[in-house]
Amino acid sequence: MALIFLVFTLLFTWQVVNVTRDWTLQRLHDQGSAELLKVITELRVALGEYRYLPFLISQNVSVKELLTFSKSEKSAEVSLYLEQTNLVAGSSSLFLLNTEGRALAYSHWRDEEDFFQRSHNNQAYFQQASDGHRGRQFSLNVDTKRPAYFLSSPIYEGTRFIGAAVVRIELQNLVQKLRSVETVLITDNKGTLFFSTGSFQRFENLQAQARIYPHELSNGVTTTLWEKEKHHWLARSVALDDLAWEVTVLNDTDVVNKNIRNATLFSFGGCVAFGLLMLLFRERQLKLRSQNETRQALARNEAQQKAIINHAQVGLLLIDSQGLIRFANKMALQQFAVMMKVIINRPIAEMVVADGDPLVNRLLTNLDWDSFSPLIGYESVGVRGDGTEFPLMISVRKMLPEQSPSLRDLALEKDEAKRFLVTVIDISRRKGLEMELKRANNSLETKVEERTKALSEAQNELIQAGKMAALGRMSTAVAHELNQPLTAIRNYVAICKQLLNQPEMLTENLSEIDLLTQHMAQITSQLKTYAYKKPEDKKPVSIQMVVEHSLLLFKQRIVDDQVELTTQLPGNTLYVLGDNARLEQVIVNLVNNALDAMGTSAERKLSIEVTYGDKVIISISDSGMGIAADLLDSLFDPFVTSKKIGDGLGLGLAIVKSIIRDLEGDIEVGESPLGGASFTVKLPLFSVSEDH
Secondary structure, rough: OOHHHHHHHHHHHHHHHHHHHHHHHHHHHHHHHHHHHHHHHHHHHHHHOHHHHHHHHHHHHHHHHHHHHHOOOHHHHHHHHHHHHHHHOOOOEEEEEOOEEEEEEEEOOOOOOHHHEEOOOOOOHHHHHHHOOEEEEEEEEOOOOOEEEEEEEEEEEEEEEEEEEEEEEEEEHHHOOOOOOOOOEEEOOOOOOEOOOOOOOOEEEHHHHOOOEEEOOOOOOOEEEEEEEOOEEEEHHHHHHHHHOOEEEEEEOOHHHHHHHHHHHHHHHHHHHHHHHHHHHHHHOOOOOOOOHHHHHHHHHHHHHHHHHHHHOOEEEEOOOOOEEEEOOHHHHHHOOHHHHHHHHEEEEEHHHHOOHHHHHHHHOOOOOOOOOEEEEEEEEEOOOOOOEEEEEEEEEEEOOOOOHHHHHHHHOOOOOOOOEEEEEEEEEHHHHHHHHHHOOOOHHHHHHHHHHHHHHHHHHHHHHHHHHHHHHHHHHHHHHHHHHHHHHHHHHHHHHHHOOOOOHHHHHHHHHHHHHHHHHHHHHHHHHHHHOOOOOOOEEHHHHHHHHHHHHHHHHHHOOOOOOEEEEEEEEEEEEEOOOHHHHHHHHHHHHHHHHOOOOOOEEEEEEEEEEOOOEEEEEOOOOOOOOOOOOOOOOOOOOOOOOOOOOHHHHHHHHHHHOOOOOEEEEOOOOOEEEEEEEEOOOOOOOOOO
């Protein structure tokens, strides 16, 4: 499905790109046509500004007298007149020709005296004037690179042709009046470029300077595309026959690429957005379908639960945190021989517990406490409605709010109070059979008791051995720590014997001995603290102090095993309720296990990090071999260990779990970012401002 959508997206994007390119080229074609018309209009307007000059000169009296009588003094006068007129009109030059095509007066007579020696008899503008027409001629001199345009007008004396007035216009001055923002090219009828506002070379053939190829648009119009040095244009050209020019306007096609790029992004992005929207719609439909199926399944499940509850072969009671009965199924009513209206809101302790059964009585009358633990399969005595007693097996479990909705619906009051499910099984028949079996199996029970006693003694011996092994490992660490200061003390004592006559040096050595003895006392205090029994009362204990004291026991081992130790402790002191000895026992066990796990590792890293929020979190991570997946579920059970036989009894983590549970905390195990195992201890944070 995804592949089909991708192919559709690509095809759609390709089609959009083609349409966008064609539409943009059509717009450029239209813009080029409008710009070309504007340029031609401006050219003709610029030329029209000079068309009156030849006729104006032909009407001058001095001009006619010069052509009629050819007086030299008149030549200077007319030349001065042409000079002034040329300056006012802004043309390039003005001159006067006789019937033979020779100049008699010239606006630039001061600078070009040889101009009078040249003949204009063969020029088109003179021949047109001599024929009685207003002449015009374009001249392109490639050598001088000065293209010019000539306008002429015949001069008559009556009906007799006596000469011609000529205006010369430099094309460079003419085309400067063009205001087009596009590239404008003007060529003569031979294709030679004489004007360009772009990067084309003037006075060379234009067709040879660019690659030109036609392109047909979707509306049937054929346009022309030009390419030169990675530049692309759309060209619009027109030939001006009266001027013998061809004018071309080039529109840059960068906007085509820009529009194509934008169209590609929008079309592809739109398809992707549409696809995501459809996917979201599909997911929503699937979610709604799943919710409907879930509701139907819950409805079926609830109906099944109600049927199971009402037809169960055991008695089911629903009680609140005060021990009052809120619901009873049919079997429970039969077992206690009462009606529903009699049993509802009655304390369960009156119906289930006899005076001689304090455990069940205490449990059922104190349900509303945080450390509630379920009662499973406990044998007691029930009291029927008529006062007779019968043996029963009772189980009490706490119901979470989301569990067993059908039981909550069956309760008379639908509040948010805690609920407990009580299972009652009448074991009168089983008790009778047990009495018979008991008499038949007295000898077997005696053997079982003896075997159980033997196993219990063996288990106690294993626990004691585990304690002795832990004490041995701690003693080894203490011995390592004490060995160095003892050696130093012996050396200082030997030095003191030599310095009995030098009291000032003796004092310095005795101070060093005093520091060493303090260090030894600190080490032995850790061992003494570790040996303390579980205190009855809890008090605030500094986590930083517990970690630091525990690490002192492993200081020498960390150095000997070349372990890279990293500790991250908060700057402010954190407290938890407990006692130093048991908290240090937790840290010591976890650090010792981490060091053991890294025994064969090439890289040995140990990290201890303490963070806090509403709880204090202690994370101990190592780079050891990790913990096998099959041991994770039973890791904190007694006698479960991954160590070799003789290296450990599997009691350390069980003790740690027990201590943390007593301190209302929790411990978790997972993978370490260092590559081994990571143990996380969570304990309630204690504020020193709290009232003890």
